[in-house]
Amino acid sequence: MSEKETPPNEHWVFPKWHNKIPLIFFGVIGPVVTIAAIAGVWYYFSPKFTDVGYTPEQPVPYSHKLHAGELGLDCRYCHTGVENASSARVPPTQTCMNCHTQIKTDSPKLRKVRESWIENKPIEWVRIHKTPDYAYFEHSAHIQAGVGCESCHGRIDQMVEVGLAEPLNMGWCLDCHREPERHLRPTSEVTTMGYTDAQRAEFLASDEGKAAKESVNPPQHCSGCHR
Amino acid sequence: MSDSNEIYQKDSIFPPPLVGGKHDFHSVTEAICGVVEKPLSINWLLALGFSSTFLLMLVASIGYLFWEGTGIWGLNNPVGWGWAIVNFVFWVGIGHAGTLISAVLFLFRQKWRTAINRFAEAMTIFAVICALVFPGIHVGRVWAAYWMLPLPNQMAMWPNFRSPLLWDVFAVSTYFTVSLLFWYVGLVPDLATLRDRAKNKLAFWAYGILSLGWRGANRHWQNYERAYMLLAGLATPLVLSVHTIVSFDFAVSVIPGWHTTIFPPYFVAGAIFSGFAMVLTLAVPCRKLFGLEDFITLRHIENMNKVILVTGTLVGYAYAMEFFIAWYSGSPYEGFAFINRAFGPYWWAYLTMVSCNVISPQFFWSKKLRTNLTVTFILSIFVNIGMWFERFVITMSLHRDFLPSSWDYYSPTIFDVSLLLGSFGLFFTLFILFLKFLPAVAISEVKGVMPQADPHWEGYAHKEAH
Numbered sequence: 001m002s003e004k005e006t007p008p009n010e011h012w013v014f015p016k017w018h019n020k021i022p023l024i025f026f027g028v029i030g031p032v033v034t035i036a037a038i039a040g041v042w043y044y045f046s047p048k049f050t051d052v053g054y055t056p057e058q059p060v061p062y063s064h065k066l067h068a069g070e071l072g073l074d075c076r077y078c079h080t081g082v083e084n085a086s087s088a089r090v091p092p093t094q095t096c097m098n099c100h101t102q103i104k105t106d107s108p109k110l111r112k113v114r115e116s117w118i119e120n121k122p123i124e125w126v127r128i129h130k131t132p133d134y135a136y137f138e139h140s141a142h143i144q145a146g147v148g149c150e151s152c153h154g155r156i157d158q159m160v161e162v163g164l165a166e167p168l169n170m171g172w173c174l175d176c177h178r179e180p181e182r183h184l185r186p187t188s189e190v191t192t193m194g195y196t197d198a199q200r201a202e203f204l205a206s207d208e209g210k211a212a213k214e215s216v217n218p219p220q221h222c223s224g225c226h227r
Numbered sequence: 228m229s230d231s232n233e234i235y236q237k238d239s240i241f242p243p244p245l246v247g248g249k250h251d252f253h254s255v256t257e258a259i260c261g262v263v264e265k266p267l268s269i270n271w272l273l274a275l276g277f278s279s280t281f282l283l284m285l286v287a288s289i290g291y292l293f294w295e296g297t298g299i300w301g302l303n304n305p306v307g308w309g310w311a312i313v314n315f316v317f318w319v320g321i322g323h324a325g326t327l328i329s330a331v332l333f334l335f336r337q338k339w340r341t342a343i344n345r346f347a348e349a350m351t352i353f354a355v356i357c358a359l360v361f362p363g364i365h366v367g368r369v370w371a372a373y374w375m376l377p378l379p380n381q382m383a384m385w386p387n388f389r390s391p392l393l394w395d396v397f398a399v400s401t402y403f404t405v406s407l408l409f410w411y412v413g414l415v416p417d418l419a420t421l422r423d424r425a426k427n428k429l430a431f432w433a434y435g436i437l438s439l440g441w442r443g444a445n446r447h448w449q450n451y452e453r454a455y456m457l458l459a460g461l462a463t464p465l466v467l468s469v470h471t472i473v474s475f476d477f478a479v480s481v482i483p484g485w486h487t488t489i490f491p492p493y494f495v496a497g498a499i500f501s502g503f504a505m506v507l508t509l510a511v512p513c514r515k516l517f518g519l520e521d522f523i524t525l526r527h528i529e530n531m532n533k534v535i536l537v538t539g540t541l542v543g544y545a546y547a548m549e550f551f552i553a554w555y556s557g558s559p560y561e562g563f564a565f566i567n568r569a570f571g572p573y574w575w576a577y578l579t580m581v582s583c584n585v586i587s588p589q590f591f592w593s594k595k596l597r598t599n600l601t602v603t604f605i606l607s608i609f610v611n612i613g614m615w616f617e618r619f620v621i622t623m624s625l626h627r628d629f630l631p632s633s634w635d636y637y638s639p640t641i642f643d644v645s646l647l648l649g650s651f652g653l654f655f656t657l658f659i660l661f662l663k664f665l666p667a668v669a670i671s672e673v674k675g676v677m678p679q680a681d682p683h684w685e686g687y688a689h690k691e692a693h
Contacts, residue, residue: 047381170384171380171381171382174382174383
């Protein structure tokens, strides 16, 4: 057959199997790819995956488990700003040396602390919990309202090295701002570790707890935090 | 040209034919496909180069905007909405003519739409693309643009469904989707024509895939006609709804000069007005350059000029009513907003708007002027300018708000200008590519309105057999 008689395009149609392309694409490949993409983004892009568990190595192997857990130091002994300032504050070397001029004065683990004290140079701790600059966060407001340390920081008393326990993303903040009663406790109990749901239920049933529920109205509008 | 001019200017009870010259079905195909099949000309390449230079300017300006933020625009404290919204409304408005021609005129069986619907629809899609650029970039932080859509996110943040700005996102994206589908469905039979005529493998495969295996079978035509009718029905309410919702961006606020119930109809009339002006701005030179005078005849041009006359007069009526209500309402703030519009610091913009939009279409009362191509072309450009200024005047209501201490004057920066010119670059680049690679006139539809398509056409042999 010569090209002149029947040009290749003249009667060309798609082969029959092409009818299956929409079915394969919209029925099989499309849903699988879409579901995989949604599930993948949902899991792997979430701050629960990317941020929680961040445990950097600190310059000094300070154990919160030992100090806050076994020895029972109150959080506020070192984190002095927590009740009346926006920042909880990381303690200066001098706070460590209040005790360590007396106890374990020659421990090799404390060498850097002593050096820092002698040279009058702060220890460069690595920051773990950080809200972005555009989010206004005030520790004192949360402490005064009766939100316990462990609600955001987890069981510090069981951590040898401190890691990020909660995702600290905006949705996580809002979860509590929408239902604060799930995290309230008497202000005298804010630093308690292992506060149980039964204790909370008892508190919320008391007059003091009812008053707290009434008075705590965390903002949910944009400028509550993005001032 | 001269003798065909005479046909259209002669008074007759019969309208002139929709397809001029002596055409049969084959010569229609040849004339329209010929535009696509001819080798690339130097002039086409020059035009593409020229418009894509402006497109490049758009891309560079947007890049700098993302780097630096919206501070590169002339925005100030009372005028928080600048040229970005002006350009957005301008481009969305232009899109309306395409939908009106393709959907509304189709449902009303206006056969003259067939010659212009294809490229009016293309113009719609390209105009809406230009429009979508501006809400996308005006947020400044483009990586946050997805906040406009209701997508679950780690911020537990959800769009505010009471905001007209959100309705706008849905209105314009729906409009774009439906317009694109409508345009594409209409293209399928013509793409198959181009596939069957393709001389090289690339064109054959490209048109072959795009034409979805169209063979012109009876069943294909039945399904096609049904789908086209359904899409026309879907698109028709969009002609009214999209610009209504765009007008809500302004009307739902409480700014004097914006908070008026006349806005939705006034915006829709303005949109159709500007859209037809843009169709004419494109059609008058294109029909000449690509030899499509037999299809886009003076009858088409005249009809479009009549639409411009009607909608232009409607827009003029709306301008007058705004002033009347400002006085009649007895609200001193409303009154001030309008006195300030006409006689305040932006009097020059108001004057431009009124003279371009109200005075210039009035020339079309004369049949001689509305069938004159030069006059049509010049006036259509005036209307385009006027309609840009209308959106500018409305947006600049912000410059003197309730607090005289914060009154200010908006001056555009070089980046405001480069983005506007750049959006024209995007529009014309897309349009020039369209003219070269797709049939600019709906081949199959034009054949349907020719006398030969009528079963009782006297050229058929069976007539003699009676």
